[in-house]
Amino acid sequence: xxxxxxxxxxxxxxxxxxxxxxxxxxxxxxxxxxxxxxxxxxxxxxxxxxxxxxxxxxxxxxxxxxxxxxxxxxxxxxxxxxxxxxxxxxxxxxxxxxxxxxxxxxxxxxxxxxxxxxxxxxxxxxxxxxxxxxxxxxxxxxxxxxxxxxxxxxxxxxxxxxxxxxxxxxxxxxxxxxxxxxxxxxxxxxxxxxxxxxxxxxxxxxxxxxxxxxxxxxxxxxxxxxxxxx
Numbered sequence: 001x002x003x004x005x006x007x008x009x010x011x012x013x014x015x016x017x018x019x020x021x022x023x024x025x026x027x028x029x030x031x032x033x034x035x036x037x038x039x040x041x042x043x044x045x046x047x048x049x050x051x052x053x054x055x056x057x058x059x060x061x062x063x064x065x066x067x068x069x070x071x072x073x074x075x076x077x078x079x080x081x082x083x084x085x086x087x088x089x090x091x092x093x094x095x096x097x098x099x100x101x102x103x104x105x106x107x108x109x110x111x112x113x114x115x116x117x118x119x120x121x122x123x124x125x126x127x128x129x130x131x132x133x134x135x136x137x138x139x140x141x142x143x144x145x146x147x148x149x150x151x152x153x154x155x156x157x158x159x160x161x162x163x164x165x166x167x168x169x170x171x172x173x174x175x176x177x178x179x180x181x182x183x184x185x186x187x188x189x190x191x192x193x194x195x196x197x198x199x200x201x202x203x204x205x206x207x208x209x210x211x212x213x214x215x216x217x218x219x220x221x222x223x224x225x226x227x228x229x230x
Contacts, residue, residue, distance in 0.1 A: 017118045021142035024120030028066035030156035030187055031124070034170060035135050036179040039128045039208045039215065043183035045156075046203040054205045056216035058083040058095045060128050062207050066156040067121035067142075075104060075123065097127030101138035101146050109144025118142050122155045128207035128215050132172065154186070162186045176206070180227040199224040 029045035031053055042064050044053040053072075054064045057079050065072035082103055083095045104123060112118045123140040137149040152170050154162035165186040174182070184202070188195045199221035207215045219227070 014113075017112060018143060021112075021118045021120050025067045025122050025142065025155075026157040028156045030154065030158045030162055031064050031066050032152065032154050032162055032166070032183050032186060033064050033124045033126055033137060034152035034166065034174075034179055034183065035132065035137070035172070036174045036176050037132065038176065038210050039206050040126045040135055040137070041176065041179045041183065042126075042203070042205045043180070043187060044203040045187055045197065045201060047201050048203075052203060054203055054218075056214070057100065057125070058087065059092060059213050060207065060215050061095065061097050061100060062126050062205065062216050064124045064126070064153075064155070065121055068119070071119045072121045072123065075107065075119075075121065078107070079104065079125075097125050097136045097138055101125045101140060104140050105144045105146040107144075108140060108142060112143040124149075124153045124155065126207060128209045130209065158187075161189070165189060177227045177230045180204070180224060184228065199228075 031042070031044040034041050040062070042054040042062065044064065046053050051069055053066065054062065055076055057063045057076070061083065063076050063079060065076070079100050083100065086099070087095045104125065108119060119142055121142060125138045125140070127136040129135050137153050139147045139149050139153050152166045154166060166182070169182045169185070184197060188197050202224065204219040204224045206217060206219065208217060209215060211217065
C-alpha cells in the first residue's frame with residue numbers, strides 16, 4: 001500500500017521535535033547546580049539582574065532553568081501555584097521536590113507529544129534536606145524525561161564540558177567557598193579556553209539548610225566576591 005503524499009512517520013516527527021528543542025537549549029548560557037556541606041549552590045551565567053534563571057519555588061525547593069525564558073518562566077509560575085495550593089490544602093511538608101518534578105515531567109511530556117512545538121527548556125528542581133543525605137536534584141528535559149542526579153547538574157550549551165570539570169573537582173562536604181570557586185572555574189573553562197567571568201555576569205543563589213523555614217537566598221555580587229576571596 002502506498003503512503004499518502006507528505007506522510008511523515010511518528011518516529012521522524014519525534015526526532016525532529018527533539019532536535020529542534022536541543023538546538024534551542026544549546027544556545028542558552030550554562031547553569032550549574034551542586035550540593036555543598038550546608039545545602040545546594042546555584043551558579044548561572046546570566047548578566048541580567050531582572051530575568052532570573054534561578055528562583056525559589058517553596059520553603060526548601062528551588063528551580064533552575066536554561067532555554068527560552070518565557071517558556072521556563074511559565075513553568076516556574078505554575079510550580080509556585082501548585083506548591084502553594086498543596087501546602088495550603090494539606091501541609092507544608094507535603095510539598096516536595098519529587099512531587100514538583102513529576103508534575104513538570106507530565107507537563108513537558110504532554111507538550112512534547114501533542115503541541116506543534118516543544119518547549120526549548122531544561123530544568124533542575126532542587127530540594128535541600130535536613131542533612132546532606134536528604135538533598136535532592138531532579139533534572140528534567142524538554143520531552144518530560146526526569147532523572148535523579150547526585151552531587152551536581154550542569155545544563156545549557158556547555159553542559160558536557162562543565163560536567164567533565166565538575167567530575168574532577170566536586171566531592172561531598174564541600175564548603176560554600178570551595179563550591180563557589182569550583183563553579184566559577186567550571187563555567188569559565190566551559191568552552192575549552194579560559195574566560196574571565198565576574199560576579200556581575202553571574203546569578204548565584206543557595207538553598208541553605210541552616211536557615212529557618214525558607215532556605216532560599218540570593219547572593220549579591222559583593223557576597224560572591226567575598227566567598228571567592230575567603
